[in-house]
Amino acid sequence: MIVRPLEADDPVRAVFAARERGVAIALATSGTTDRPRFVVRDPESWWVSFPAYSELTGVRAGATVWVPGPLSATMNLFAAVHAAAVGARVVDEPGEATHACLTPAQLDRLGDELEPEAVVCVAGARLEQRSAGPQVVHYYGAAELSFVAAGNHGDDLQPFDGVEVDLRDGEIWVRSPYICLGYADGAAGPLRTDPDGWATVGDRGRWSGTALRVLGRPGTVTTAGATVVIAEVEEQLARIARGPVAVFGVPHAVLGEVLAVAVVDEADLVVLRTFAREQLPSSHRPRRWQVVDELPLTAGGKVDRVRLAHG
Template sequence: MPFLNNIQRWADERPHDTAVVISGRRLAWAEFRDSAAALVPETKAVTALCTPNSVDFAVRFAAAVAGARQCAVLDPAWHPQLQEDLVRRVYASAVPEAVSTDDRLIDGPPGSTFLIGLTSGTTSVPKAFTRSRQSWEKSFEASIEFFGLRQDDVTLAPGPLASSLNLYALSECLYAGSEFQAHGHFDVGDVHAAITHDRVTRLVLVPTMLRMLSERGLTGCVDASGVRTIICAGSKLDARTLEAARRWAPNATIFEYYGASELSFVSGAGLPAGSTPDIGGTGTGRPFPGVEVRILDDGGAPLPDREAGNICVRSALVSNGYLWGDDGQALRSFGDWFTVGDQGYLDAGELHILGRRADMILTSGKNVYPHEVELALAAVPGVAAAVAAGMPDDLRGQRVVAGVVPSHGGITAAQLRAGLEDLLPRDKRPLQYFVLAGLPVTDRGKVSRTLLLEWIRTGDPKARSLGY
């Protein structure tokens, strides 16, 4: 039961309390329940939902998973042709596990599929995976315990609800009976206004959003002392973002976690107010409640502490697998241990993320993961962002190169080398540096190491060499 039975409960117990506020429109618990319930009779067994952030989105999503129904959530920002293709695939591939004749707003069988998730991926067509109702109920229990969500919290997720991070935040709040807020689109001023006037106590967002909110909030004297929880996902927080967030929201515990769409939550850590962060480190905390983590080699054998291998998970939170797009590598299993191919190691119970095997740089017989290099560079004073990659090299096989976006003014290779002295082993440090006009990103907004190498190879002015 993901959350519908709980909505009924909150509507009975607290009918006039606020359930959701999206783009300024508010629905109390009783209004939310009644609006969703009215849509259930006309909602088909499978729904492809492609709607911008709105109260209507939240209501329609609730109706679309009632009973044994299934819902696929598409990003309205995707190209219309891609949207049409995905809608066709959803209706052709999804097989309802039972034709629901129940038109009430109730949860279906725990083991049944309710969500068809779509990964953004790097391919032209996103992969589609499915989740059971029970897997999300278990996830709610784990995340509510880990993050300390309370009914008197007001959660603001300023990103698109089509994103799994924000869709989960909405659903988690509906399950917990806690107020959820979102905006039509991300706007720094709107988020600052909500924090100031709407009693927001909890933020769920990605690191780039947190940096903008924190730095501009400090400049504009926006008071975020009432925020007690910040939850970040998508990538590890760099030193500059952590420092700005700590100053802007001094009373907040800042959580970052590692997970994957197919695995759900894996590990996480909270940085309480006043704590000192591990600058430049690769650690992502300890396993979530109910989650076991092991590092296995390619044959499925366990590896000892501090030895890198496949990050494998055993939990009740793992997805059911793919409807389409399964190449046999994206989600693999060794018995009941699952991996999405991320590499890492355990050290005294803490999980360290190194990155995808495909990104690994082999230089002079040593394995170097760009993620390690980028985290260390982001901790160097004067660096706003960094990206690393492996260039072909006749002597070494590959050499590590890095591009940096300065935080202000200029920066030199000598400053970068000096800044890495205590952060990165010598054999993992870049041999060549470039100043970037901006991060190399794909048309989907993902940082592209391939594009960085292309800029370097073609002498593109967006990557200016700082020498060796």
């Protein structure tokens, strides 16, 4: 038997009930599709990570946690379940929160609503180093793998407590007690495992000293016969941009596809165009640039590249 918390009136209580009964739970993966696949996991795979998550975030008994995103996003449901398990309380208003759980895009958009002393746990996408704003901690993970690495920003990620990390030809493989059991309903997905208990969802990364630099899943654009990993271009542009930036692919009648860039701060256009022209190989240079009021988000709080490409 599998419990689907999102079908319950109280998803958090449904997760607790599944653990009490010793049955698995099925959780939707986030993304841009309207029909997400469901990841099956033993609730205990969450509970064993609670001490390390409390240490990372400071969320303990008496804390108040703001989780503005939908519980259909695994990171948000986890934060709500963890809060209930340790005696913290989820609140509806940011001004009441000692802690928050946000994606990087939500942090840019909503972070100013928090009290200055609030601590924000940021996940769901890479977080660039910040010089201002609320105190943040950051982790990289996936619905299938749960926690992989954590730190203060995307250049400061160390393997999460209890997690082994191995890079195999640039692909991130992990072994931990937090990995899921598979997918519900026979669905196919990016999760792959080996006989020794290692698993990957295909995200790519590299070591920078002892820190894990996560490049993301290999979304690619094939332009004039060259295959370009979008995450690698976005990483370089985001490091020098003042505001949010997103890279995505769009069709091109001659080249097949080209890279496009959306920025929120118009001043970034000149800086990023100059950088791309002088520092990137021709195959990696974006050909289309646009300024948007804000980057569109999926229901899970991640940048919606499909909407940008069709906007």
